[in-house]
Structure formats: structure tokens, C-alpha cells
Amino acid sequence: MPLVKNGKIATDIYAHVADGAEIPADGAILVQAARFLDDPEALLRRPGKVGVVWPNNRDLDELVPYLDRLAAVALVFPSFRDGRAYSQARLLRERYRFQGELRATGQVLRDQFVFMLRAGFDALDVKKEKDADAFAETVKRYTVFYQPTGDGRTTALSRRTQLRHSESASP
Amino acid sequence: MYAYDELDRTLLHERVEEFRDQVKRRLSGELTEDEFKILRLQNGVYLQLHAYMFRVAIPYGTLSTKQLRALAHVARRYDRGYGHFTTRQNIQFNWIKLAELPDALADLAEVGIHAMQTSGNNMRNVTSDQWAGVAPGEVEDPRIWSELLRQHTTLHPEFSFLPRKFKIAITASEHDRAAIKIHDIGLRLHKNADGETGFEVLVGGGLGRTPFIAKTIKPFVHGRDILSYVEAILRVYNQYGRRDNIYKARIKILVHELGIEKFGKEVEEEWQQLRDSALTLDDGAIEEVRSRFSYPAYEKLPHMPDELKQAAHDPLFERWRKNSVFPHKVQGYSIVTLSLKPVGGPPGDATAEQMDVIADLADRYSFGEIRVGHEQNLALPHVAKRDLPALWKALDKAGLATPNVNLVSDIIACPGLDYCSLANARSIPIAQELTRRFANHDTAGLIGRLHINISGCINACGHHHVGHIGILGVEKNGEEFYQITIGGRADEGAALGTLIGPSVPYGEVADVVEDIVEAYLALRYSPDELFIDTVKRLGVEPFKERVYATR
Numbered sequence: 114m115p116l117v118k119n120g121k122i123a124t125d126i127y128a129h130v131a132d133g134a135e136i137p138a139d140g141a142i143l144v145q146a147a148r149f150l151d152d153p154e155a156l157l158r159r160p161g162k163v164g165v166v167w168p169n170n171r172d173l174d175e176l177v178p179y180l181d182r183l184a185a186v187a188l189v190f191p192s193f194r195d196g197r198a199y200s201q202a203r204l205l206r207e208r209y210r211f212q213g214e215l216r217a218t219g220q221v222l223r224d225q226f227v228f229m230l231r232a233g234f235d236a237l238d239v240k241k242e243k244d245a246d247a248f249a250e251t252v253k254r255y256t257v258f259y260q261p262t263g264d265g266r267t268t269a270l271s272r273r274t275q276l277r278h279s280e281s282a283s284p
Numbered sequence: 285m286y287a288y289d290e291l292d293r294t295l296l297h298e299r300v301e302e303f304r305d306q307v308k309r310r311l312s313g314e315l316t317e318d319e320f321k322i323l324r325l326q327n328g329v330y331l332q333l334h335a336y337m338f339r340v341a342i343p344y345g346t347l348s349t350k351q352l353r354a355l356a357h358v359a360r361r362y363d364r365g366y367g368h369f370t371t372r373q374n375i376q377f378n379w380i381k382l383a384e385l386p387d388a389l390a391d392l393a394e395v396g397i398h399a400m401q402t403s404g405n406n407m408r409n410v411t412s413d414q415w416a417g418v419a420p421g422e423v424e425d426p427r428i429w430s431e432l433l434r435q436h437t438t439l440h441p442e443f444s445f446l447p448r449k450f451k452i453a454i455t456a457s458e459h460d461r462a463a464i465k466i467h468d469i470g471l472r473l474h475k476n477a478d479g480e481t482g483f484e485v486l487v488g489g490g491l492g493r494t495p496f497i498a499k500t501i502k503p504f505v506h507g508r509d510i511l512s513y514v515e516a517i518l519r520v521y522n523q524y525g526r527r528d529n530i531y532k533a534r535i536k537i538l539v540h541e542l543g544i545e546k547f548g549k550e551v552e553e554e555w556q557q558l559r560d561s562a563l564t565l566d567d568g569a570i571e572e573v574r575s576r577f578s579y580p581a582y583e584k585l586p587h588m589p590d591e592l593k594q595a596a597h598d599p600l601f602e603r604w605r606k607n608s609v610f611p612h613k614v615q616g617y618s619i620v621t622l623s624l625k626p627v628g629g630p631p632g633d634a635t636a637e638q639m640d641v642i643a644d645l646a647d648r649y650s651f652g653e654i655r656v657g658h659e660q661n662l663a664l665p666h667v668a669k670r671d672l673p674a675l676w677k678a679l680d681k682a683g684l685a686t687p688n689v690n691l692v693s694d695i696i697a698c699p700g701l702d703y704c705s706l707a708n709a710r711s712i713p714i715a716q717e718l719t720r721r722f723a724n725h726d727t728a729g730l731i732g733r734l735h736i737n738i739s740g741c742i743n744a745c746g747h748h749h750v751g752h753i754g755i756l757g758v759e760k761n762g763e764e765f766y767q768i769t770i771g772g773r774a775d776e777g778a779a780l781g782t783l784i785g786p787s788v789p790y791g792e793v794a795d796v797v798e799d800i801v802e803a804y805l806a807l808r809y810s811p812d813e814l815f816i817d818t819v820k821r822l823g824v825e826p827f828k829e830r831v832y833a834t835r
Contacts, residue, residue: 194322194405196445200522203442208557224306224323231441243314254302257295259435261562262442268562269291269435273572 115245118214118236120252122245127164127185137161143187146171149179157182164214169197173204180211185236190219199232206233207263226251231264285348285653286431287576288396295438296393299400303327304386311383326406326444328374328399329385333705338363338380339402340392344412344430344454345373345656349643352654354395356639362388367639369624369632371658371696371747372451373411374402378703405533406444407437407518411453413461414657417579418665420613423473424481426456428574429510432565435573436511443518447525448533450518451490454483458776463658465489465498465778466750468535469517471510481507487517487547488539489778491744496536497778499544501551507570509555512563516555520547580651580666585616588669595673603725604676607687609667618669620650622662622679623686623694627723630712631697632660641682649675658774659735660696661689691728692736692801693719696747700740700757701764707740709757709764709790714738717794722801731801734815737772750774752816753800754781755793764790770800770827771819782824785832796831803830 116125127143130136136144141162149156149165156163157179164185167176176186186205188198198217205211216236217229223244229237230252239245258266288296303323310320328339340355347355355375359367362384363377370376380388389399401408410433417425433452437443443450455462456473464470470486482504489498505513517535526532539547595601610619622642625631634642642662646654649671650664657663667675679685688694695718698704700711715738722728737751741758748754754769765787772781788796801815807826808818819827 193319194445195527196443197523197527199442199445200519222319224302224319228439228441228444255295255298255439257291257298259295259438260440269295270569270572272291273289274568277568277572 115239115242116216116236117239117245117248120249122248123236127162141184143185146176150175153179164216166218167201169195169201173201173209177209180205180209180213183211183213185214185216186211187216187218187238188234190217190221190225193220193222193225199228202229202232202234203263223247223251227255231258231260231262231266233263285346285578286427286573287578289576292396292435293393296396296398297390299327299398299439300386300389300393303389307382307386322404325404326401327385327389328402329380329382330403331705332378332703333701334703335379336382336385337703338377338385338388338399339370339374340377340397340399341402341409342373342375342397342656343409343434344416344427345414345658346416346427347654347656348395349646349652349654351395351397352639352643352646354392354397356636356643358388358391359636359639361391365637366633366635368630368699369634369656369660369662371660371698371745372409373414373656373658374409375656376699378699400438401444403449405446405448406450407440407446408449408451410434410437411451411462411467411658413455413457414655414663415461415610415619415665416456416655417577418612418614418617418619419457419461420611421457422613423456423475425577426454426462426471426473428570428577429471429473429483429507430454431573431577432511432570433514436514440518443522446518446522447527448530448535450521450535452514460774460776460778461657463747463750463774463778465776466491466495466747466774467498469514470498474504476504476506483507483510485513485517488536488544490534490536491747491749492534493531493742493744494537494540495744495749495780496540497780498536499539501544501548508565509559511565512558512561513551513555515563516551516558519554519558520550524550580653582614582617582666583668585668585670587615589616591670591673595676598673601673601676603729604680604685604687605672607691607729608685608689609672612666614666616669618667618672620664620667620672620675621657621689622664622684623689624661624684625688625694625719626683626686627693627719628716629719631695631715634662638682638684641678642684645675645678658696659690659694661694687725688719688728690733690735691722691725692731692734693722693728695719695736695738696751697738698740698745700738700746704740704745706743707757708742708759709740709766711738711740711746711757714755714757714766714790714793718797721794721798730811731805732811732814734801735773736797747774748772749780750778751781752819753797755797758787760787766790766793768793768796768800770824771816773816784824784828788835792835799831800827803827806830 162184486498655663701707739746769781
């Protein structure tokens, strides 16, 4: 499963720690939510980055106290039809100002790339090789956006308002 | 009319190209049917009994003549020469080929029409009053707000994969023609004590297997806050709406299970976090959208022109005028409803030729504008009264002047088992038979306002729960049976109908409806008492007694 990070195919530096498996002494790790919450302080003290896989039906409130010490949060799309993680992503970025890596995992497919980027994901565990290869062209599909989200793309409404101001300012 | 600008047009073309690529990948096998299904649904493409069905959005029911001609072109070029107007200001084509869909969408995009989100678990076409902007006494034109919401809900990055479909309707009149109380979110535009524009927000309405009338969640949300408030509702729903059972996934179930107070509290908390954000609409943003709506340059015309006085001697014209012509906010003008319910015809269908005729007439008599209502009829919103006789003649020639608007044969029906893969029973032939039984327009006039709604299955696309008489097709031991309710309504006094008795077989439905109507004529207090008011006054029992006494 190729990882696309900041627009490019990248090596995954995180060791994915399966439930019950031993936690490596150092290096970047990605652990499940329950495992993390068992003893967050111990995990955060160890050398190496920590990322947490957060299920889409678990309240973010439990995660929020640790956000500034987490290097990554991985949200889950059990099916691409289940859109709960989009709300979690926007909350993490826009409300809780999470600055680390925000990763989409699960059934991550080409036709949802733009939605995911707009919701604040910057890393995608893409399910199909071919989709990952098509990343660059896929995210150029759209140039017009109606909704303001935390990704900072200018909305149609503000482009219009700017245009109107520049028109009325010209002689 | 709202005129698309360069940005709206660009987005539409980008959408068409994306779908073209998706169809290509499906045809090559790169996309599985399971993956493609959701993508095609988000572009209005269903797989029906015989072929793909293509549903095109007509946002808030407003069409230009250019757009209507493009719909006629699609009917002719890609389908079998007709289209079907639905109860949610959409038009459906029933025989489209998958490989040709991208071209059909590209042709429609040329005139600013799309099929985005006309199906799938996302925010559907935003609907409104088909008399918006012309109804006397309207607070203000609700289409400005409908368009703001249309844009906001289009390709929304957070809410394109909701637990289930999500429908928003807006009205700005005291009399609700947009059926807002049977929508996921209903918005009633009104002004507060300071004269500021805002909305009463209702939530959790919907029909289907578990029907609910929407409840008020907030009596007044200021216009500038409407996007953030809607966003708060959607965010609560996206996270907590049920995804384990398709029949319990609509927001109405969440509202029902939590109770409106608790649900309202969740939304309020979310909204407090969202309300001061980029979602707040400043006056400039609202003005920007408002400025893209154009209004006709009405003439100063007499209330009662000579042409109308002369035509009044023709009883056929008079019958049509009294039935299908409605008051306009500007003196000398009228709103004209075009019945798509001819005797013996499938409700809501229009041929490509009829669409072209209507477009020509709208150019000549209605400032190039056409409206589509949830009752599956069309309207010309700005007809000068002096033109009514000429318009009537032309409409009559095209089979579009059936004087049955709001009467017993103005039936709302879903496509039913003739087309739909979900249906248990036929709807269209029941409607056709009923229009024949009540073909005498004088009798129908005597009966007065009476809405019959027919659905071919529990999904309730024909809104049978809110028909004055509701007919629901069910399957019983492999045969078509029909449950009949009375007393439902979809307007500001929205109510669900009550079952009148055991279901009846296909062959008896029209007889039962006739018996119900006869019972009403015998029971009504006076000729002024409408069917729905008689049912309200007396309840179901006296109807039941009469209808089932001999069965």
C-alpha cells in the first residue's frame, strides 16, 4: 500500500505496531488508540515519534490532551462510503490546530483524494498502486471550491468578492 | 434567474471530465462495480429495471428556456424522447446508455445544468417554492438562499459520504409549497422583530419506512449564520447518524432517538464553535449572489385587460383560467401552472416536443423562465394577463392545458414497478386509471382540492404518507396490493395520513378511491369544506364504514 505524503510517494517511517505486539525501543511507531490510551505518558517518553490510529467512532476528546506531543494521527475509512473521518480530520486541523501528520487509512481511493486534502489530510495510505501513481493529476481535477475549509484554498465566493472590489477600484 | 459565472461553469466542466474518467475506468474494469456505484450515484445515475436512469437537478425549480431546450435535446438524443419530472425538482431520463452519459452531462453543462448529488448519501438538490420571487406576500426571494446553499452543499469535502441522503427545502411564504416539513432540514424564511432576515430551522422530517414530520430545532437563525448552522447539524449527523442499518440511517431517526431537545443541544454546542468563522456570510457575499439573479422588467399593466374580458365568454378558457392561473405579486401578471397530468397519461412526463413548445411559449409570454414544482407540474411565472387567452390556446394544442391543477386527477406518483427496481407494485397505471375515472372536469371541480399520492413501495417517492389520499403499493403472496391512507398533507399543516382499512388488490384501487370521494361528498359540511378538512373534522371512521361496508 503506497503512502503519498505531501503530494509524493514516500517511504513510511512509522512501524505499525499490531495489537499485542511488542513496542520497539526506538524509532517512529503507529499504535492503535486503545494501546495508546493504556499508558500514553510511557509511549510519549520513549525516543521516537508516536502516531495514533484513531477509529472513526471514538470521540476525539480523549485524544485532544496529547495532540501537541503526537507526530501523527491516522484516521480510518473502513469503507470509502463511511465519511466520519472527514469530520474528525477537520476538527483536528481546524478546531484543535493539530500540526502533525494527518493520515488517511483504510479504503483510500483516487476519487476521494481531493475531499481528503480539503479536509486536512496530508498523508494518504493509498489502497491501489495505480491510484497513487495518478495522485498528481487527480488532485488537479478541481480548481473551484465552494466551501471554506482549513486547507486554505480560496473559495468561489471570496474570489468573486475580490474580483468585484478590483473592478470597482479600476477607473 | 441565476446566471452562472465563470467559476460555476468551470466547476461543472471539471465535474464532467472527472465523471468521463470514472466511466472510462469502469468500462475498462479498473473500477469495480461496487466502487463505481457510489461515483455514478453522485452523478445521478441509477441502475433500474431495464436500463440506467439519469436524474438531473433543477435547483430550486428554476429553468431558463435554453436549459429546458437542452433537457429536450437530451430526451431526444440520448433517451426515448421524453423525461419525467419528479417530486424534488429533478427530471429523470429512463433509457440512457452508460457510455453516452458523459456526453449528455457535457451538453447539459453548456447551459449550466448538472446531475451532481441527485442521488447517493450526500446533500441532494436544494429545493424551494416554485413560485419563489413572484408569489404575493412572500417575505423575500428564497432562491438567493437556495443558491447559497446549493453552492455550499456542492462537492462538500466533509459531507459527501453521509450515513444516508440529505435533503434541504426552503420556503418564504406563509403557504408552504416546498413541503419543508418532510425534509431532513426545512427552512422557513421570516423576519425577526428588528426586520432582519433569518430562518426557522426544522429538522428530521422525512417519509419512507418510518415517516416523521420535521420538528423546529431553532425558531430564528440569522441569515448570515445559516451556513454555519446547517454545517453544525450536518457535522452532528455525520458523526452520530446510524450506519449499521440503511433503514435507520436518516437524520430523522437520530433526531427521534435522541429527542429534539438533546439533538438541538448537540447542534447548539457545535454551532457555538463554528458560528464565528469563514462560514459567516457578510452582506457583500449575500449581495454577490443576489446580484446574479435577474428579474423581468415588468410593464405597468391593467388588472383586467380587454383580452381577458373578451375571453371570459369562452367557458373552456374560463374553466382553465379559474383552475390553472394564480395571482402574481405584480399587477397585470399571473402565474400559470402547466398540468403534466393529462387524462390517461403518466403523471409528470413531458415529451421533448412539449418541452420545446413550453420553452417557446416561455420566451414569448414569461420572460424566458419556467418553474418546476414538487407536484410534478411546470409553471410559467410571469405571464401578462392580456396574453392568457393566446397562451391557453397554444398550451391546449400541445396537451398542456388540462384544467385539473390541485384537483383529484392532479396525481403525484413515483415511476413504480414499470421502471423501478425497488418497487413492489405499479404506480403509473393506477394513476392513469384514476385520471380516467375522474376525467369529467366539472365533477372534479365539484370535488375541489384533493391530492392523491401514489408510491410503488415503502420508500415513498410518491409521498403517499402526505397525500390527502395516499396509496402505497405492497406485495402480498406475489400479487400487487395497495394500502390506502387519508388525511395526510405536505404543506404548513403537514400531517401523516391514517390507514383506512385492509389493503386492496390492484383491480379495486380505483373503486375504493371513488368510494372515498363519494363518502366525502356525502359527509362534507358544505361545498366549501375541502376533503382534507372533512377528514380532520370527522376522522377516518365514517370513511372506513362507507368504503368497507360492501367489501
